[in-house]
Amino acid sequence: MTRFSIASLVRNAMNWHQDWPRQWRSPQPKPSYDVIIIGGGGHGLATAYYLARQHGIRNVAVLEKGWIGGGNTGRNTTIVRSNYLWDESAAMYEHSLKLWEGLSQDLNYNVMFSQRGVMNLAHNLHDVRESIRRVNANRLNGVDAVWLDAAGVKEFCPIINISPDVRYPVLGATLQKRAGVARHDAVAWGYARGADALGVDIIQNCEVTGFDISDGVVTGVQTTRGRIGAKKVGVVAAGHSSVLANMAGFRLPLESHPLQALVSEPLKPIMPTVVMSNAVHVYVSQSDKGELVMGAGIDSHNSYSQRGSLSVIEEQLGACMELFPIFSRVRMLRSWGGIVDTCPDASPIISKTPVKNLFFNCGWGTGGFKATPGSGHVFAHTVATGEPHPINAPFALDRFISGALIAEHGAAAVAH
Amino acid sequence: MFVIHCPWCGDRPETEFHYGGEAHIARPEKPEELTDQQWADFLFMRTNPKGWHRERWSHSSGCRRWFNVMRNTHTNEIAGSYRIGEMPDLPDGSGPAKGAKA
Numbered sequence: 001m002t003r004f005s006i007a008s009l010v011r012n013a014m015n016w017h018q019d020w021p022r023q024w025r026s027p028q029p030k031p032s033y034d035v036i037i038i039g040g041g042g043h044g045l046a047t048a049y050y051l052a053r054q055h056g057i058r059n060v061a062v063l064e065k066g067w068i069g070g071g072n073t074g075r076n077t078t079i080v081r082s083n084y085l086w087d088e089s090a091a092m093y094e095h096s097l098k099l100w101e102g103l104s105q106d107l108n109y110n111v112m113f114s115q116r117g118v119m120n121l122a123h124n125l126h127d128v129r130e131s132i133r134r135v136n137a138n139r140l141n142g143v144d145a146v147w148l149d150a151a152g153v154k155e156f157c158p159i160i161n162i163s164p165d166v167r168y169p170v171l172g173a174t175l176q177k178r179a180g181v182a183r184h185d186a187v188a189w190g191y192a193r194g195a196d197a198l199g200v201d202i203i204q205n206c207e208v209t210g211f212d213i214s215d216g217v218v219t220g221v222q223t224t225r226g227r228i229g230a231k232k233v234g235v236v237a238a239g240h241s242s243v244l245a246n247m248a249g250f251r252l253p254l255e256s257h258p259l260q261a262l263v264s265e266p267l268k269p270i271m272p273t274v275v276m277s278n279a280v281h282v283y284v285s286q287s288d289k290g291e292l293v294m295g296a297g298i299d300s301h302n303s304y305s306q307r308g309s310l311s312v313i314e315e316q317l318g319a320c321m322e323l324f325p326i327f328s329r330v331r332m333l334r335s336w337g338g339i340v341d342t343c344p345d346a347s348p349i350i351s352k353t354p355v356k357n358l359f360f361n362c363g364w365g366t367g368g369f370k371a372t373p374g375s376g377h378v379f380a381h382t383v384a385t386g387e388p389h390p391i392n393a394p395f396a397l398d399r400f401i402s403g404a405l406i407a408e409h410g411a412a413a414v415a416h
Numbered sequence: 417m418f419v420i421h422c423p424w425c426g427d428r429p430e431t432e433f434h435y436g437g438e439a440h441i442a443r444p445e446k447p448e449e450l451t452d453q454q455w456a457d458f459l460f461m462r463t464n465p466k467g468w469h470r471e472r473w474s475h476s477s478g479c480r481r482w483f484n485v486m487r488n489t490h491t492n493e494i495a496g497s498y499r500i501g502e503m504p505d506l507p508d509g510s511g512p513a514k515g516a517k518a
Contacts, residue, residue: 242464253460255437256489300435304466304490309417311431344460401456 001197003108023189024196029203032229033061035383036221037236038208038244040064041073042184043361043368044236045191045202046376047383052198054377055384060200061230062192063223065207069188072238075338076369077261077283077295079274081118081179083138083145088394088406089347090141095391096374097178103373109190111182112288116273118179119153121323123168123279131174138176146175157273159326166322168280181274181285187372211248211358218248218358232357234383239304239339241362250354252362253400254341257298258308259366262335264327266290275323282319292330294320298340298366307337340365345405350379350392359383360397421497422475423483436472438462439484440503466490468507473497 002008002021012020035051037044040062051057062068080100082093104110122128131147138145148155150162153173162170192202203225210222211233220229235244239256271286281296296316299308313335321328343349343363348371350361361379364371374391381389388396399405419427444450444458463469469489474482486495486506495506 240466242462243466246463246465251457251461251463253456253462255462255464256466301487302437302464302469302471302489303492305492309430311417400460401452403452 001193004110023193024202027201027203029061029063029206029223029225029228030201032220032231033201034059034230035232035234036060036228036230037062037234038221039071039236039238040068040188040192040202040204041071041236041238042069042187042191042372043073043238043364043375043379044234045069045188045195046372047234047236047361047379048200048202048376049191049195049198050377050380051384052195052200055380057384058199060195061228062195062200062202063206063208063221063228064202064204065224067204068192068202069185072338072340072368073184073188073372075261075336076184077285077293078181078184078287078369079118079179079276079283079285080113080182080370081176081274082143082370083118083120083134083174083176083179084143084408085134085137086406086408087141089408090138090143091391092348092374092378092395093371094141094143095377096371099373099377100182101178103182103187103190107190107194109186109193111186111190113180113182114288115178115180116285117156117175117177118274118276119148119157119173119175121153121173121275121277121280122171123277124171127279128171131172135174144176144178146177148173148175157271157275159270159324160275161323161325168322170323173275179274181287182369183288184369187369191372191376208244209247211355213248213355213358216354217356232359232383234359234361234379236361236379238362238364238368239341241341241360245353245360248353248355248358252349252360252397253344254349254363255302256304256339256341257301258303258305258337259295259298259340260308260312260335260337261293261295262313262332263287263291263293264330264332267292267330270326277319277323280319280322282316282323284320284324291333292327298342299337304339305337306339340368342366344400346408347406348375348395349397350375350382350388350395351397352382352386352388353397357386418492418494420473420485420494422478422481423497423499424479424481425475428475428478432475432477434474434476436474436482438464439470439472468495 276283342365378389
């Protein structure tokens with residue numbers, strides 16, 4: 001692997017940048033591996049990277065049915081934050097945020113992590129009380145958070161409309177200054193490059209069609225490129241997790257929904273932070289290319305079609321107009337959908353399963369991107385040792401039997 | 417956006433309806449006898465298929481009645497609608513997802 005540095009940049013500039021090597025190989029699958037990771041999105045690639053780096057397990061394959069980072073990793077609105085209410089979630093997302101803070105250096109790949117702050121707006125008395133409670137809970141968990149009144153919101157984001165005359169006036173907001181955005185594709189590419197350099201085989205265009213299970217133990221997978229043996233298998237398949245669980249003979253508490261996002265034409269820098277609102281349901285940030293990036297809630301029906309209904313976009317643009325009347329004449333360039341696997345308690349599942357040596361990391365729903373490094377880190381631990389890391393132990397599948405749910409609906413600072 | 421056939425009102429746009437999730441999940445006959453695992457199956461576990469799916473919809477901006485629809489979750493194709501309590505033989509209601517590409 002060529003390390004990226006000012007020296008390598010200068011050296012390659014001499015050759016008109018003709019000789020940069022490919023950043024990862026495109027190997028043929030081997031007959032078997034110590035670990036197979038199903039799903040070449042950010043979470044799967046991060047899992048493979050930390051398996052190789054932290055646990056010395058390098059005989060690993062990542063199987064991706066399409067191309068890496070082509071699913072939800074490349075379709076989300078790139079918001080990174082850790083201001084979750086409950087202790088279990090705060091531990092998980094703060095672990096991830098700490099990894100984000102060193103990720104570009106760690107991977108030698110610029111993931112363009114920008115800590116420009118995330119504001120969660122409050123629009124009524126209940127919102128205000130809930131938000132201040134969450135700020136206090138965050139601080140007790142070592143997560144930075146401050147409460148801003150409406151004037152403070154206006155000072156931090158001058159283009160926002162705090163007029164008392166609108167239907168849902170802005171009464172204040174929580175602000176996490178260490179939160180922000182990152183370049184989503186770079187996260188997939190950086191982890192792929194890092195994992196490949198440590199010996200991981202990244203195999204694209206390879207769809208898993210079944211599991212080989214004997215006496216309740218997984219021994220390999222059937223794929224569109226033949227059978228591949230494995231001592232352990234980790235599934236990180238987001239919206240298709242239920243489909244894979246069905247192949248392994250059990251059900252998950254998941255429903256797959258379309259989640260849409262859209263971007264505007266590029267504008268000069270105008271949006272200094274990330275603004276999220278529950279009551280007026282939209283979230284807005286501006287990419288480094290200048291596009292306004294917007295998202296909101298899921299389409300209510302189950303779907304695997306990677307597209308949603310226009311009425312959902314209409315609603316979120318209405319919300320955007322209420323908060324940012326200045327955007328009324330901005331043209332939208334494109335919209336798209338991804339398939340998110342939502343969990344009844346809006347928390348993920350990172351867990352052992354009824355099949356031995358088969359592990360699942362799923363249920364991230366609408367908020368998985370922010371967790372990419374932490375999720376990969378603790379899932380690698382789970383796969384390598386066969387037991388959960390203390391951070392993901394509460395996120396086991398059996399919480400739906402015990403009733404120890406981690407109910408982050410609403411509590412997570414955003415509606416789902 | 418798709419057009420949904422309400423068994424009482426006919427074809428209407430999706431925005432008139434609310435979604436109610438997977439259909440035909442029967443409430444337990446004797447809840448006091450259920451194990452924790454059976455409760456988890458009833459409350460939380462879902463089939464979530466990629467392909468044909470029997471699901472509940474409510475015509476909330478119309479007649480406000482609940483009914484069932486069989487829809488392909490991959491193509492959004494709708495095979496038919498039927499009233500609560502019925503179980504018509506629609507194409508591929510139980511078998512593997514025909515018409516759904518892998």
